[in-house]
Amino acid sequence: MTAPADLFLTELAAVLGSGSVLRGDDATGYAVDGRGYSVGDDPVVVRPRDVAGVAETVRRCREAGVAIVAQGGNTGMSHGTMLPVDRPSILLSLARLDQILSVDPDRWTMTVQAGVTIQAVQEAAAAAGRRFAPDWGARGTATVGGAIATDAGGNNVVRYGNMRDNVLGVEAVLADGAVWDGRRALRKDSTGYDLKQLLIGSEGTLGVVTSAVLKLVPATAHQQSALLAIPGLAVLSELFELAQTSAAGSLSAFELLPDVAIDRVVEVFGHAKPLDSGTDYFVLLTLASSETVEPRLAALLEAAAKRDLLVDAVVAGTPEQEANLWGIRDHASPTACFVGFQHHGLKLDTAIPLDRVAEFVTGVQSRAAAIAPMALCYGFGHVGDGNIHMMVLPTDDDSVEPWLAVRDELTASIDELVFSMAGTLSAEHGIGLLLRDRIGPQKSDLEWELMHRIKAVFDPDGILNPGKMLPPRAPNA
Ligand SMILES: Cc1cc2nc3c(=O)[nH]c(=O)nc-3n(C[C@H](O)[C@H](O)[C@H](O)COP(=O)(O)OP(=O)(O)OC[C@H]3O[C@@H](n4cnc5c(N)ncnc54)[C@H](O)[C@@H]3O)c2cc1C
Numbered sequence: 001m002t003a004p005a006d007l008f009l010t011e012l013a014a015v016l017g018s019g020s021v022l023r024g025d026d027a028t029g030y031a032v033d034g035r036g037y038s039v040g041d042d043p044v045v046v047r048p049r050d051v052a053g054v055a056e057t058v059r060r061c062r063e064a065g066v067a068i069v070a071q072g073g074n075t076g077m078s079h080g081t082m083l084p085v086d087r088p089s090i091l092l093s094l095a096r097l098d099q100i101l102s103v104d105p106d107r108w109t110m111t112v113q114a115g116v117t118i119q120a121v122q123e124a125a126a127a128a129g130r131r132f133a134p135d136w137g138a139r140g141t142a143t144v145g146g147a148i149a150t151d152a153g154g155n156n157v158v159r160y161g162n163m164r165d166n167v168l169g170v171e172a173v174l175a176d177g178a179v180w181d182g183r184r185a186l187r188k189d190s191t192g193y194d195l196k197q198l199l200i201g202s203e204g205t206l207g208v209v210t211s212a213v214l215k216l217v218p219a220t221a222h223q224q225s226a227l228l229a230i231p232g233l234a235v236l237s238e239l240f241e242l243a244q245t246s247a248a249g250s251l252s253a254f255e256l257l258p259d260v261a262i263d264r265v266v267e268v269f270g271h272a273k274p275l276d277s278g279t280d281y282f283v284l285l286t287l288a289s290s291e292t293v294e295p296r297l298a299a300l301l302e303a304a305a306k307r308d309l310l311v312d313a314v315v316a317g318t319p320e321q322e323a324n325l326w327g328i329r330d331h332a333s334p335t336a337c338f339v340g341f342q343h344h345g346l347k348l349d350t351a352i353p354l355d356r357v358a359e360f361v362t363g364v365q366s367r368a369a370a371i372a373p374m375a376l377c378y379g380f381g382h383v384g385d386g387n388i389h390m391m392v393l394p395t396d397d398d399s400v401e402p403w404l405a406v407r408d409e410l411t412a413s414i415d416e417l418v419f420s421m422a423g424t425l426s427a428e429h430g431i432g433l434l435l436r437d438r439i440g441p442q443k444s445d446l447e448w449e450l451m452h453r454i455k456a457v458f459d460p461d462g463i464l465n466p467g468k469m470l471p472p473r474a475p476n477a
Contacts, residue, residue: 004064012056023043046092055179065461067087103128117140137333159288225285227283237354254384269327274328275313348390371409376394
């Protein structure tokens, strides 16, 4: 990466205060995450203390032509925080904007700064007798700003929606340094274009989110999960329908787990193996409510068994068993359970129309078997939303080279399958740099062109996360 001029940085540091501009060893923690993903060599990290500092930084960067890449917890999966290599840039960390500004149970909202973690939001909501519903494995590190920027999803989308459905208002610093305060605590507001929704999912390309009003939902004092061994993927649709319709609205997670990932997680992380059923796939589902859910879960399992939708099941009877089941789910990604090989692999964040998930998984598996027989292929994740993370990766040293020789061919083949099934390559992780050059065929040229025009309105000088998200313009556009 290219650093901005020394004078620029010295003046910025003087305005923002001590510890606000980091380089070298001091910046390492922001440059590389626990997965080994790096934003680039020798980054300049700018860490303002407040929204005024963010605005001042953005204003100065615009004047000096310095690109800005916003960073929250750096847990993103799409290389959205990677710095451009061809122009001066800074990594703008929101880590010090970490205040919960208010919790308002009567409004069913809370207002938090962008650098607050998802877990801190969940805990503050719970302390006020409410619940912030979005949740996923990186909860302890991922921030509200990053979650808004990627329109993050997670385990509870099936009931509560993704970030788009859980954000009522946003404050953001725009590309000229102006602060737009759109933090309204309204459930309904039909006054013109919804600028907040434009910022949600814009991956730092339209503005820097500095704080937000989040929606709270009723606390669910009762929660119980079960792991169901299913006879095959063909039952997924029927099982999901049964769970949705028989659980009286209390279904809050419906996740697919393959035996290969469960076995691996048990081996690597020492979780207790919940079931030994000999089946290839399992569904982890959770019912949650303000009332007891045990009878509903028992009835659901009985009905599923009668219809041959499961071959065996285990119900979490204690908080420890509940934590064990969800610990397995949190670790099911190769990033956690196939460390050393995960960087070579193909990790997909696909979503497919709900009734075609099984067909899609089978389609990917047969393409992988034909093109990359040396690789392990499995799917897991939020199938209740049609969001299935397909993984294809080598799992021993000998397979790496032959796998790398066919990885691009298999990637193109799977992408084509996704588009042919009216699916998406990015259900919840955003486009970033990872998918930018693959995402084009998913939408029409007109749709991408409209997005380029929106980008030009918000960021005419192209300083906000340049080169991310938007595929290059169509020729002659
Ligand atoms: C173990 C694990 C499990 C995960 N599970 C899920 C899951 O189930 N569902 C899911 O959706 N995601 C999941 N993720 C991905 C990740 O946690 C989310 O994408 C999260 O929203 C990223 O937040 P962050 O603060 O880490 O953002 P970063 O990684 O720091 O940034 C992500 C993007 O947002 C931009 N950005 C960050 N902060 C701001 C801001 N304040 N203003 C404007 N732009 C900003 C960045 O420039 C970048 O483009 C998982 C990640 C891990 C490591």
